[in-house]
Amino acid sequence: MKKRIAVLGATGSIGKSTLDILRENRDRYEPALFSAHRNREALLALKGEFPDAALALSGEYNGGGEIAFWGREGLLRALADSGADTVVNGIAGAAGLESSLVALENGADLALANKETIVMAGPLTLELAAKHDRRILPVDSEHSAIFSLINAHGKDSVDEILLTASGGPFRTYTQAELCSVSPRDALAHPTWNMGPKITIDSASLANKGLELIEAVGLFHVPPDRITVVIHPQSIVHSMTRLRDGTVYAALSKPDMRLPIQNALSFPECLPCPFGRLEFDALTLEFEKPDGERFPMLPLAYEAARQGGLYPAAYNAANEIAVAAFLATTVSFLDIPRIVQYVLNTHWGELGNGTGPGALEAIMETDKRARLLAEKYIAMYITEKTR
Ligand code: NDP
Numbered sequence: 001m002k003k004r005i006a007v008l009g010a011t012g013s014i015g016k017s018t019l020d021i022l023r024e025n026r027d028r029y030e031p032a033l034f035s036a037h038r039n040r041e042a043l044l045a046l047k048g049e050f051p052d053a054a055l056a057l058s059g060e061y062n063g064g065g066e067i068a069f070w071g072r073e074g075l076l077r078a079l080a081d082s083g084a085d086t087v088v089n090g091i092a093g094a095a096g097l098e099s100s101l102v103a104l105e106n107g108a109d110l111a112l113a114n115k116e117t118i119v120m121a122g123p124l125t126l127e128l129a130a131k132h133d134r135r136i137l138p139v140d141s142e143h144s145a146i147f148s149l150i151n152a153h154g155k156d157s158v159d160e161i162l163l164t165a166s167g168g169p170f171r172t173y174t175q176a177e178l179c180s181v182s183p184r185d186a187l188a189h190p191t192w193n194m195g196p197k198i199t200i201d202s203a204s205l206a207n208k209g210l211e212l213i214e215a216v217g218l219f220h221v222p223p224d225r226i227t228v229v230i231h232p233q234s235i236v237h238s239m240t241r242l243r244d245g246t247v248y249a250a251l252s253k254p255d256m257r258l259p260i261q262n263a264l265s266f267p268e269c270l271p272c273p274f275g276r277l278e279f280d281a282l283t284l285e286f287e288k289p290d291g292e293r294f295p296m297l298p299l300a301y302e303a304a305r306q307g308g309l310y311p312a313a314y315n316a317a318n319e320i321a322v323a324a325f326l327a328t329t330v331s332f333l334d335i336p337r338i339v340q341y342v343l344n345t346h347w348g349e350l351g352n353g354t355g356p357g358a359l360e361a362i363m364e365t366d367k368r369a370r371l372l373a374e375k376y377i378a379m380y381i382t383e384k385t386r
Contacts, residue, residue, distance in 0.1 A: 003086060004031075004032040004082070004084045005031055005085070005086050005088065006031075006082045006084035006108070008033075008035045008089050008099050009036070009090030009091040010043065010090070011036040011037075012091075012195050013090075013193065013195045015036075015088075015090045017255075018260050020257055021261050025264075025270075028265075031050045031053035033082040034054075036057055037091075037095075040057055040067070043055050043067070055067045056070065057070045058075040058095075059071075076098060076099065076102050079106060080106050084106075086111055086137075087108045088113065088139070088263070089114040090114065092197050093114075093197060094120060096114030096116055096117055101117075101124070101128060104125070104132055105128065107132055109135045110137065111137045112136055112138055113139040113140060113260075115211060118136075118217040119214055119311045119314075122216070123352060123358075124353055125217075139256070139260055140259070141254070142238040143211070143214060143215060143238075146161055147219075149248050150219060158243075159225070160225050160241040161215055161219065162226075162227050162241060163208065163211060164228075164230075164231040165207075165231065166189070166190060166191050166192065166202065167231075168186075168203040170186070170332075178332055179333060181332045183325060192234065192254055197319070200325060200326065204296045206300070209300025210314075210318075212300050212304055213300060213314070228297060230289050231284065232285055233285065234254040235254065235284060236249045237249075237250045252272075255275070258274065294336075295340070296318070296339065300314060303343060307350075308349045309362065310343065310347045312369070314342075316342075317338055317339040317372070317373040320374055321334065321335040321339060338373050338376050348361075
């Protein structure tokens with residue numbers, strides 16, 4: 001029987017890569033639902049190719065036509081009605097959290113690109129998956145690599161996780177050069193072609209910060225046993241150091257279709273039609289990240305050590321800061337200043353993160369952190385233009 005797949009964020013970078021997998025495996029997968037937020041034309045265009053999949057547009061829409069579900073509630077209803085066996089969550093940002101929870105509640109496995117789900121609500125999401133006997137299959141290439149390495153060697157043998165990072169387009173920039181970089185400079189990622197938010201996060205190392213927190217949540221490893229290693233070629237997707245000192249690495253071309261395919265086919269390993277890694281002229285370099293030039297990484301370690309509601313505050317503040325940077329309201333170096341300002345607040349405890357009221361506390365933190373970040377930006381702009 002074919003596996004029914006829902007693709008959330010079908011018009012984005014992860015969504016498009018997932019569609020390639022569906023095209024390559026029409027005998028295995030049956031598209032059940034596609035969602036977008038605002039891009040109605042691109043969503044409707046999918047109907048021609050995949051006529052049986054339902055369409056949901058979560059942004060503002062008057063309804064009607066081929067789009068059977070609309071608005072936030074429409075998307076959640078579409079998910080509940082979809083009968084999906086696996087939901088690929090490629091929604092950008094905190095907006096993806098609710099859909100992850102609804103997918104699990106409705107008995108689907110979660111192929112998770114939306115790292116914000118685990119950053120904001122790791123314990124809650126994992127508990128829900130356990131309650132409904134569903135899997136969370138990481139799509140982030142690093143976490144997909146760690147997931148297979150842990151499966152291969154057993155969690156108890158792992159002493160340390162080595163999370164690789166490309167270093168982004170500003171890896172070699174001086175502090176002075178970083179002062180004047182534009183959104184356009186930051187959007188020119190050297191190895192990955194991704195959506196705008198994650199591309200800016202790659203440039204500031206906030207993406208690695210979010211991934212650090214995601215790894216803590218997914219693999220139950222404390223932040224101090226996760227080391228970030230800069231690896232500009234993005235060939236080694238992450239590594240594990242076992243207790244005997246041996247380091248194992250997962251290598252492949254930088255192409256998100258591989259981790260997405262692995263998440264959809266797990267536990268099977270399918271042939272990959274998207275090209276093999278060749279070793280003819282391959283150079284692999286590794287270096288230490290510079291927390292002085294890229295403070296978003298040490299700030300993420302701090303949020304991960306604090307735990308509780310701090311990671312949700314880190315994420316929300318960063319989302320506001322990145323949107324302001326893309327709107328050229330603040331500079332690149334303001335991003336960590338805004339996040340630092342927000343993290344200076346006491347964000348309180350979350351107990352074990354799963355009890356009654358946990359989701360409300362997370363959503364309230366997300367809201368308050370956004371307001372605080374906006375307050376800082378308003379103060380900053382006032383000061384600058386005074
Ligand atoms: P994109 O910006 O390319 O795509 C985002 C998708 O989410 C679009 O389909 C968009 O719809 C939809 N969307 C945007 N806002 C909302 C909202 N408020 N509610 C519902 N849907 C929304 O992002 P990416 O594909 O790059 O990233 C998606 C997620 O995957 C992020 O969490 C990212 O960190 C993660 N990820 C991405 C990787 C990549 O290679 N791109 C790698 C690893 C992880 P519309 O087009 O209509 O705006």
